[in-house]
Amino acid sequence: DQQVKQNSPSLSVQEGRISILNCDYTNSMFDYFLWYKKYPAEGPTFLISISSIKDKNEDGRFTVFLNKSAKHLSLHIVPSQPGDSAVYFCAASPRGAQKLVFGQGTRLTINP
Amino acid sequence: GAVVSQHPSWVICKSGTSVKIECRSLDFQATTMFWYRQFPKQSLMLMATSNEGSKATYEQGVEKDKFLINHASLTLSTLTVTSAHPEDSSFYICSAGQGTGGPRTTDTQYFGPGTRLTVL
Numbered sequence: 001d002q003q004v005k006q007n008s009p010s011l012s013v014q015e016g017r018i019s020i021l022n023c024d025y026t027n028s029m030f031d032y033f034l035w036y037k038k039y040p041a042e043g044p045t046f047l048i049s050i051s052s053i054k055d056k057n058e059d060g061r062f063t064v065f066l067n068k069s070a071k072h073l074s075l076h077i078v079p080s081q082p083g084d085s086a087v088y089f090c091a092a093s094p095r096g097a098q099k100l101v102f103g104q105g106t107r108l109t110i111n112p
Numbered sequence: 113g114a115v116v117s118q119h120p121s122w123v124i125c126k127s128g129t130s131v132k133i134e135c136r137s138l139d140f141q142a143t144t145m146f147w148y149r150q151f152p153k154q155s156l157m158l159m160a161t162s163n164e165g166s167k168a169t170y171e172q173g174v175e176k177d178k179f180l181i182n183h184a185s186l187t188l189s190t191l192t193v194t195s196a197h198p199e200d201s202s203f204y205i206c207s208a209g210q211g212t213g214g215p216r217t218t219d220t221q222y223f224g225p226g227t228r229l230t231v232l
Contacts, residue, residue, distance in 0.1 A: 002155070004155070009153070034220075036223075041121075041225060041226075042225050043116065043118075043205055043207070043222075043223030043224050043225050043226060044156075044223045045223070046220040046221070046222075049220075089155070089156070098144060098146075098161060098209070099146070099158050099161065099171075100146075100156075100158065100221065101158070102148075102155040102156040102157075103155055104153065104154055104155045105155065
């Protein structure tokens with residue numbers, strides 16, 4: 001049972017444009033959400049997070065939006081840069097727990 | 113930023129042997145370490161959570177006698193795959209948490225680069 005889903009395995013975006021990565025979840029106990037970026041042969045690195053009490057969190061070029069009623073979150077990257085090319089994982093944490101539940105990842109490619 | 117290392121980065125072993133994977137936090141003390149497993153084109157699946165000096169907490173479906181976890185110090189956790197079989201072949205990745213160890217507020221999990229295990 002995949003509780004966190006990233007339905008797009010890959011996404012290709014032109015440099016300078018906006019990249020939008022989507023993530024859906026099913027467990028209403030999740031109350032903290034994170035995005036990680038992963039390069040080949042490296043571990044995931046933390047990008048940005050959002051608590052369920054918020055609907056938006058911004059950090060530089062990265063913004064995460066949370067729609068609790070739709071159980072949907074998205075990561076916006078603008079403007080997209082070639083160095084943003086990587087696999088992006090969304091993750092969710094249940095209330096009162098330390099564990100992270102990951103999505104399958106989306107491979108983002110930024111084209112010059 | 114915080115650095116987590118894993119050793120070895122890849123290992124090939126014969127069926128029936130045991131393999132030990134080390135996870136170290138290099139520049140911080142990790143009160144909690146997490147072990148994940150990733151199959152090709154699938155998500156990272158949490159296997160267990162270990163706190164320094166206490167027994168690991170295993171996720172449902174993960175055999176604790178097969179995947180032995182030891183968290184002997186605040187900078188080292190080990191995962192031993194005992195009597196490995198081809199179906200254990202996977203990518204194993206650890207993460208280390210600071211503070212309370214949870215992904216809350218200033219707490220984030222710092223991931224190691226992973227270990228590719230191939231069992232022949």
